[in-house]
Amino acid sequence: MAGWYRRSGEVITLTLHVQPGAKRSGIAGLHGEALKLRLAAPPVEGRANEALLKFIAELFGVPLRQVELRQGMQSRHKVVAVTGSTIDPEGLLKPISKATTL
Numbered sequence: 001m002a003g004w005y006r007r008s009g010e011v012i013t014l015t016l017h018v019q020p021g022a023k024r025s026g027i028a029g030l031h032g033e034a035l036k037l038r039l040a041a042p043p044v045e046g047r048a049n050e051a052l053l054k055f056i057a058e059l060f061g062v063p064l065r066q067v068e069l070r071q072g073m074q075s076r077h078k079v080v081a082v083t084g085s086t087i088d089p090e091g092l093l094k095p096i097s098k099a100t101t102l
Contacts, residue, residue, distance in 0.1 A: 003033040005089040012060070012082045012089060019076065020048035025055050027092055034077065035092070049073065052080070059092060060085035 006013045017031040022038035029036055041051035049069055057064045060082045072078030 004030065004035045007089075010084050012085060013070070014056070014080045014082065014089065016052075016072075016078045016080060017076055018048065018052055018072075018078055020051075025051065027059075029093070035089075046073075052078070056080055056082060060087045 004015045015034045017034040017036045018039060019028065019036065020039045020041055020043040022040055024038070025040045026038050027035065028038050037052070037055065039048050039051050039055065041048045053064060053067045053069060057067045060067070062082060062085050066083040066085075068081045068083075070079045070081050
C-alpha cells in the first residue's frame with residue numbers, strides 16, 4: 001500500500017504536497033510520502049485551498065461537501081479526507097506512469 005493515502009471504511013485520507021500557481025492543475029506524481037498536485041490557483045486568500053478541494057472532488061467523483069481539508073490550511077503539505085468515493089487512489093497515478101503514445 002502507498003504511504004500517501006489511507007482507507008478507513010468509506011473515508012480515504014490523502015497526504016498531499018501542493019504546488020499553487022502552476023500553469024494548469026494536475027497530478028505531478030509522488031513527492032516522498034505525498035501525492036504531488038499542481039494547482040492553477042494562486043496561494044492568495046484561500047483560493048488555492050478552494051481549488052484543491054474542487055479538484056479532489058472531481059478526481060474522486062464525489063460532491064464538494066464530501067471533501068474536507070484536515071491539515072495544512074497555510075502549508076503546501078496538506079491532509080485531505082474524501083468520503084464515499086469508489087475511485088481507487090492508486091489508479092490516479094497510472095496515467096502518469098504510462099508513456100504518452102496517443
